[in-house]
Amino acid sequence: MVRRVMGDRLKFLVHRIRERLWLRPFMTGVLSVAIVFLAKAADDQDIGRRVPAITQASIETLLAIISASMLVIATFAVASMVAAYASASSTATPRSFSLVISDDISQNALSTFVGAFIFSIVALIALQNDFYDRAGRFAVFVITLLVLAMVIITFVRWVDCIARLGRLGGTVEKVEAATAEALRRRRGVPTLRGVPMGRQPHRGQAIYSGSIGYVQRIEITALQTCAEKLRLHISVAALPGTFATPGRALAYVTADAGDAADLDPTLIAQAFLIGSHREFDEDPRFGLVVLSEIASRALSPAVNDPGTAIGIIGSFVRLFALWVEPVGDDDRGCFECDRVAVPELSLHDMFDDAFTAIARDGAGIVEVAGRLQKALSSLASMDDALMREAAIRHARQALARSELALALPDELAAMRRLATFVHSARPGLVKG
Structure with a gap:
């Protein structure tokens, strides 16, 4: 249990670190300076007479070329990444920014360019001050060639990546992947x-938050430890993604004997990490909301891109199909915190997050409304009674919206034919 909990906590922290754009360039810069000084160790080995003699001028020329070009490329990389981030926020939704900025290839490219620039400057200064002997100069020469090769390879990979970074299709894929990962984790431990x-x-006694914001993470093990120590039972009332306010309870506490009036509420409240925005990691519904926002923006008159909305409807079908897949023994978590009660995610709420905005904004667009009915029919045909109930409810609502928005009788008749599954005992898969 401890290993899994620490793994989840470490993964959450790593994701937050990946969103800090300055960290990798800083670490690469420190490593570059360290490599320059470590190259001096070659002079302490008895290899000076066995390595080729490299002229200092040739190394200085290479380093001067790298330092001059890397500063330009690093500046260009930052400008391109900022433009990609702005594009992701404007064409998709600002809520996708954290996923775009954590792109590994872009961050690694920027780190490589900055690190190469710092290495070339520091190594050039060391050479011009006769810091190295023959073996040290050879070591710096070899390292310089390796840095140059790494820069070329990184630049080629980065050019391919930056052409896609921030584009709408790539952003949708990132959001879907993050949502699928969150659903997969929650599916294994539905009650955390x-x-x-x-x-x-x-x-019992209500525990309130001392700050206002979204619940990003709940330390269930901390709640269990506190409950065991104080002989309590804790009922969680605010799952990750809940907007916490001083008037909304995070949890309720009951004591095994007597009451919990003397309990310090901060012991419970501090197990709830409150932040100014929602995170994808432990909040699967947030991913559904973000995808729905992208589809809603695509359906706005200013954008008029029903194809994106249709693609996101397909994403929702994949995500909900993942949610009802059987859970294997390796993925299934056990109820390890027996003094902490946690509610499961509501499938009806998840359907509301995903389909309400699309049904509203796409009601008057026959291709979107039709694809939505087909998607809901597919979900209703899955072997899950609760999903069938939610899918039929949303299919009826979507049909009612289309009946108000569509004026052409043939289009209305087509929508009604697609929605006939809501009256059948068990719907078949609507073709198309």
Whole structure:
């Protein structure tokens, strides 16, 4: 249990670190300076007479070329990345920015360019001050060639990446992948390793947040430790993604004996990480909301891109199909925190997040409304009663919206034919 919890916590922290654009260039710069001084160690070895004699002028020429070009390329890289980030925010949604900025290829490219620039400057200064002997100069020469080769390879890869970074299709793929990963993790531990919460109303002392923002993560093990120590039972009332306010309870606490009036509420509240925005990692519904926002923007009169909305409807079908896949024994988590009750995600809420905006904004666009009915028919045909119920509910709502928005009788008749599955005992897959 401890290993899995630490792994989840480490993964959450790594994702936050990846969103810091300055960190990798800083680390690469420090490494570059260290390599320059480590090359001096070659002079301490008895290899000076066995290595070729490299003239200092040739190394200085190479380093001067690298330093002059890397500064320009690094500046160009930053400008291109900023333009890509702006494009992602304007063409998709600002909520996708954290996924675009954490792109590994772009960050690695920028780090390589900055590191090569710093290496060339520091090595050039060291050479001009006679810091190296024969073996050290040879080591610097070899390292310089390796740096040059790495820069060329990185630049070629980065050019291919930057052509796609920030484009709408690439952003949708990143959001879908992040949402699928969050759904996959939650599917294995639907109650975050706590025990399932029943349908009874919350009881006990309410614990409120001292700050306003979104719940980004819940430290279930910290709640379990506190509950065991103080002989409590804790019912979580705010899952990741919930907007926490001083008047909205994060959890409810009951004591094994007596009451919990003397409990310090900060012991419970500090297990809830509150931030100014939602995160994809442990909030699967956020990914559905972001995809729905992208589709809604594509359906706006200013953009008029129904193809993007149709593609996102397909993404929703894949994501919900993933949600109802059988969970293997390796992926299934057990109820390890028996004193912490956690509610499961509501499938109806997830359907609302995904399909409500598309049904509203695409009601008057026959190709979007038709694709939505086909997608809901596909989801309703899956072997899951709750998903069938949610799909039929949204299909009826979407049909009602289309009946108000479509004026052509033939289009209305087509929509009604596609929605006939809501009246059947078990719908078949609508073709097309």
